[in-house]
Amino acid sequence: MIDSHCHLSFERTPEQAAAAIDRAFQAGVTRILSVACREEELPPLIDLMQENAFIDGAFGIHPEYVTQGEVTIERLVKAHLSHPRLIAVGETGLDYCYSPETRSRQLAAFETHIQAAYQMKKPLIIHTRDAEEDTIAVLQAASAKGLLRYGAVLHCFTGSAELAAEAVRLGLYISASGIITFKRAESLRAVFKGVPLNRLLVETDAPYLAPEPYRGKVNEPAYLVETAKMLADLKGISVDDIARQTTANFQTLFLKREAV
Numbered sequence: 001m002i003d004s005h006c007h008l009s010f011e012r013t014p015e016q017a018a019a020a021i022d023r024a025f026q027a028g029v030t031r032i033l034s035v036a037c038r039e040e041e042l043p044p045l046i047d048l049m050q051e052n053a054f055i056d057g058a059f060g061i062h063p064e065y066v067t068q069g070e071v072t073i074e075r076l077v078k079a080h081l082s083h084p085r086l087i088a089v090g091e092t093g094l095d096y097c098y099s100p101e102t103r104s105r106q107l108a109a110f111e112t113h114i115q116a117a118y119q120m121k122k123p124l125i126i127h128t129r130d131a132e133e134d135t136i137a138v139l140q141a142a143s144a145k146g147l148l149r150y151g152a153v154l155h156c157f158t159g160s161a162e163l164a165a166e167a168v169r170l171g172l173y174i175s176a177s178g179i180i181t182f183k184r185a186e187s188l189r190a191v192f193k194g195v196p197l198n199r200l201l202v203e204t205d206a207p208y209l210a211p212e213p214y215r216g217k218v219n220e221p222a223y224l225v226e227t228a229k230m231l232a233d234l235k236g237i238s239v240d241d242i243a244r245q246t247t248a249n250f251q252t253l254f255l256k257r258e259a260v
Helices: 014-026 039-051 073-080 100-120 132-144 161-169 186-193 221-235 239-254
Strands: 002-006 031-036 055-059 086-095 124-129 152-154 173-176 200-202
Touching: 002 200, 002 221, 002 239, 014 039, 014 221, 031 039, 031 086, 031 239, 039 055, 055 073, 073 086, 073 100, 086 100, 086 132, 100 124, 100 132, 124 132, 132 161, 152 161, 161 173, 161 186, 173 221, 186 221, 200 221, 200 239, 221 239
Parallel strands: 002 031, 031 055, 055 086, 086 124, 124 152, 152 173, 173 200
Antiparallel strands: none
16 A cells, blocks of 8 residues: 655654654555655655655645745756655645635746646646635646646545546546544545545545544554545445555556556
8 A cells, every 4th residue: 555645754853754664564555655845844855765765755835835935947846856756746736724815826836836747747746725716727727738747636635526526537636635534524535435446546644634543643654544444435345455446546647667
């Protein structure tokens, strides 16, 4: 099973990260994609990748940080040149929950990330919260221009059935986090029940959003199993089937040169 999105190098010492990786392996997680959301998070992520062949990385400027310097293609490309296993651009996207006043900056940065991903021939990791209309508009425009050619995923998906359906129509993947295990997430579970198996990924978004029965604790990749169990229940298949399908989907999106 693959944790398709977490933040191993954020708010963890190297020793804590190493212990979390060991626990993940014991739980059956065989690969981890760890994401850096600003430049200062890159050095510890690169250290982790150099020490662990089964950890890949991604880099982008999270929408909450777009006011911390201009987001340019050159800035993104330079960061990605720092390590060959930075395999995706992002996370990027739109988040109007806490800072709707930065909408124009977020939109510009989102479009820059899309262009950078296309230029570098890498998939895109997208964050969207309280911004569905703009997210759909940006993705539709990018798709029409062929800029999503290398694929994309809506990570930690919490959106509507309409957003999910449009994402699938555009050829995107949709990633389930521990939120789908929360008691009050009935509507989100209903959305995931309708997402095609060949478009699903699974993630922790650690250290955030620990699933039941660990809710309230610091999340970690080992807890991925709980989200996989919930997906399996929703789809009426085994956890092993979820693991095989989401692993194949991850490899198709992020590791196209590797055998599935």
